[in-house]
Amino acid sequence: MGLMMQQPLLISSLLRHAERHHGEQLVVSRRVEGDIHRYTYRDMASRSRRMAKALGSLGMEPGVRVGTLAWNGYRHLELYYAVSGSGAVLHTLNPRLHPDQLVWIAENAQDKVLCFDLNFLPLIEAVAPRLPGIDAFVLMTDRAHMPAQTSIPNLLCYEDLMAAQDDVFEWPEFDECMASSLCYTSGTTGNPKGVLYSHRSTLLHTYASALPDALNLSARDTILPVVPMFHVNAWGLPYSACMVGAKLVLPGPALDGASLYALMEAEGVTLSAGVPTVWQGLLAHTQGKGLRFSSMNRTIIGGSACPPAMMEAFEDQYGVQVLHVWGMTELSPLGTVGVLKTEQLASTRDQQRAVRSKQGRALFGIDMKIIDAQGAELPWDGEASGDLLVRGPWVLSSYVNDEGDSPLVKSEGQDWFPTGDVATIDPAGFMNITDRSKDVIKSGGEWIGSIDLENIAMAHPDVAMAACIAARHPKWDERPLLVVVRKPGAELSREQLLGFYEGKIAKWWTPDDVVFIDALPMGATGKILKHQLRERFGDFLMQPAERPTVG
Ligand code: ADP
Numbered sequence: 001m002g003l004m005m006q007q008p009l010l011i012s013s014l015l016r017h018a019e020r021h022h023g024e025q026l027v028v029s030r031r032v033e034g035d036i037h038r039y040t041y042r043d044m045a046s047r048s049r050r051m052a053k054a055l056g057s058l059g060m061e062p063g064v065r066v067g068t069l070a071w072n073g074y075r076h077l078e079l080y081y082a083v084s085g086s087g088a089v090l091h092t093l094n095p096r097l098h099p100d101q102l103v104w105i106a107e108n109a110q111d112k113v114l115c116f117d118l119n120f121l122p123l124i125e126a127v128a129p130r131l132p133g134i135d136a137f138v139l140m141t142d143r144a145h146m147p148a149q150t151s152i153p154n155l156l157c158y159e160d161l162m163a164a165q166d167d168v169f170e171w172p173e174f175d176e177c178m179a180s181s182l183c184y185t186s187g188t189t190g191n192p193k194g195v196l197y198s199h200r201s202t203l204l205h206t207y208a209s210a211l212p213d214a215l216n217l218s219a220r221d222t223i224l225p226v227v228p229m230f231h232v233n234a235w236g237l238p239y240s241a242c243m244v245g246a247k248l249v250l251p252g253p254a255l256d257g258a259s260l261y262a263l264m265e266a267e268g269v270t271l272s273a274g275v276p277t278v279w280q281g282l283l284a285h286t287q288g289k290g291l292r293f294s295s296m297n298r299t300i301i302g303g304s305a306c307p308p309a310m311m312e313a314f315e316d317q318y319g320v321q322v323l324h325v326w327g328m329t330e331l332s333p334l335g336t337v338g339v340l341k342t343e344q345l346a347s348t349r350d351q352q353r354a355v356r357s358k359q360g361r362a363l364f365g366i367d368m369k370i371i372d373a374q375g376a377e378l379p380w381d382g383e384a385s386g387d388l389l390v391r392g393p394w395v396l397s398s399y400v401n402d403e404g405d406s407p408l409v410k411s412e413g414q415d416w417f418p419t420g421d422v423a424t425i426d427p428a429g430f431m432n433i434t435d436r437s438k439d440v441i442k443s444g445g446e447w448i449g450s451i452d453l454e455n456i457a458m459a460h461p462d463v464a465m466a467a468c469i470a471a472r473h474p475k476w477d478e479r480p481l482l483v484v485v486r487k488p489g490a491e492l493s494r495e496q497l498l499g500f501y502e503g504k505i506a507k508w509w510t511p512d513d514v515v516f517i518d519a520l521p522m523g524a525t526g527k528i529l530k531h532q533l534r535e536r537f538g539d540f541l542m543q544p545a546e547r548p549t550v551g
Contacts, residue, residue, distance in 0.1 A: 009203035012085035012171035014242040019045035022245030029073040030252035049169040051082035054161035062087030067111035072250040075140045084180040091182040092230040096524035176200040185329040186525040194400030205332040205394040206239040208363045219245040226274035232333040257285025268295040275303035275526040307458035326359035332394040336360035358432040366392040382426030389416035441470040462490035471541045480511040
């Protein structure tokens with residue numbers, strides 16, 4: 001045995017470190033109540049201890065699941081540490097889900113306490129009667145903002161609970177493999193499934209995600225996680241910011257371009273993180289007004305493929321470097337980051353950008369491979385595409401309440417998690433997702449990747465959003481159909497858009513047709529709901545004479 005100290009990797013240690021070594025560092029939040037709130041890590045640590053005591057007095061024991069329904073803000077952050085640090089399980093619920101789905105998820109998770117932001121009061125009033133398992137509802141606000149009347153029985157006030165406690169509290173020590181937090185997948189491709197993280201998996205993910213060739217986080221950064229704290233722990237940033245001592249800026253519910261831009265400029269944000277749809281709103285705001293970013297130098301884009309046109313806009317127009325990341329709820333979430341190696345630095349800017357547009361290289365801790373339909377491993381030649389498998393200490397081993405069905409597959413004697421993504425891997429180890437297995441277009445026995453086709457459409461100056469789906473075809477089984485939202489005032493035609501594909505891809509990959517609509521259906525985590533588009537337009541190519549006219 002080695003002769004080193006044996007200390008469990010616990011989430012509370014992140015907060016202890018931030019308080020002791022970065023106590024004066026700031027956490028700034030745009031509050032649901034409307035104003036800007038600022039305090040230090042020292043304040044946050046003290047309040048987290050008080051909240052841990054308060055929740056303990058409500059019966060929160062180790063293992064108990066505490067739900068949150070909240071935007072990115074300091075009270076949510078306190079709960080991240082108060083709940084997990086006490087050995088209970090923080091279950092972040094996604095408020096954008098349908099109320100029926102919320103009820104289902106809270107029941108499935110057996111939540112006992114539910115803490116929620118002020119603006120979700122009407123929602124919780126509507127669903128509270130259907131949540132008999134919840135013993136305590138906590139409104140995350142102060143006494144002045146408590147409703148005079150509510151149908152929620154025994155509604156508790158967060159700041160009252162806080163005020164009743166002092167901050168003398170020792171974080172308990174326990175096994176690092178204990179559950180720390182719970183997040184359900186967004187269910188874009190099926191029913192939501194619960195992913196239960198541990199203290200150990202979270203800490204290892206935090207270390208790896210902060211490395212220079214990952215998110216490159218430091219004490220000199222001011223980080224704005226636009227990605228919600230209810231979506232895979234805001235990609236781990238509430239933990240990694242404490243680990244490195246970065247300033248945190250939390251945007252609350254105001255995720256429109258103007259509000260985000262104002263916050264970035266006012267707080268000197270150096271790094272932000274979000275899904276492409278959010279950045280589209282930000283760019284629409286800045287481009288319209290000729291604005292610049294005076295401090296932001298990096299932005300992390302993931303959750304869906306980052307269109308190369310977006311990378312170009314951030315880098316060429318604004319000098320903001322884009323970090324393209326890939327991950328999943330099941331991976332805590334980070335798996336790969338598109339950061340160059342030395343050997344690529346000699347190549348042209350276009351070649352470098354082509355590499356950085358891929359989903360990227362595996363973090364240490366994540367192993368990956370691609371396999372064919374028979375399960376044989378495919379070469380890393382950047383050409384062969386197959387099902388992407390991953391394994392590692394922050395990859396899930398089974399879902400919550402999973403009745404014994406393992407989601408893992410065996411490959412060469414080892415357990416791997418099948419991601420449901422279809423990808424290539426090049427000789428330098430850069431993985432490129434060509435599609436989700438359910439979205440692949442199978443044309444005459446050949447596969448066409450929808451992401452490439454979407455990226456080309458998104459590069460057209462008149463296109464606001466584009467999705468490419470497999471439409472049934474009488475001769476080829478399936479052919480690509482583009483569904484497009486034009487930019488306001490643009491008069492782009494089908495012929496113009498299809499002409500834009502010429503010379504950019506093999507001719508047979510060109511979509512068969514284009515449907516223009518007003519808005520694409522979006523899921524709760526900002527992803528396009530392609531299955532809805534397939535339901536609506538799946539037969540579009542079957543009877544050309546009777547095609548529905550779409551506005
Ligand atoms: P859900 O699977 O329910 O949508 P997740 O948020 O966990 O919830 O989504 C993970 C999936 O999102 C990945 O399997 C992949 O298909 C997609 N994804 C995430 N990041 C990227 C990216 N950078 N490029 C392409 N697809 C991505």
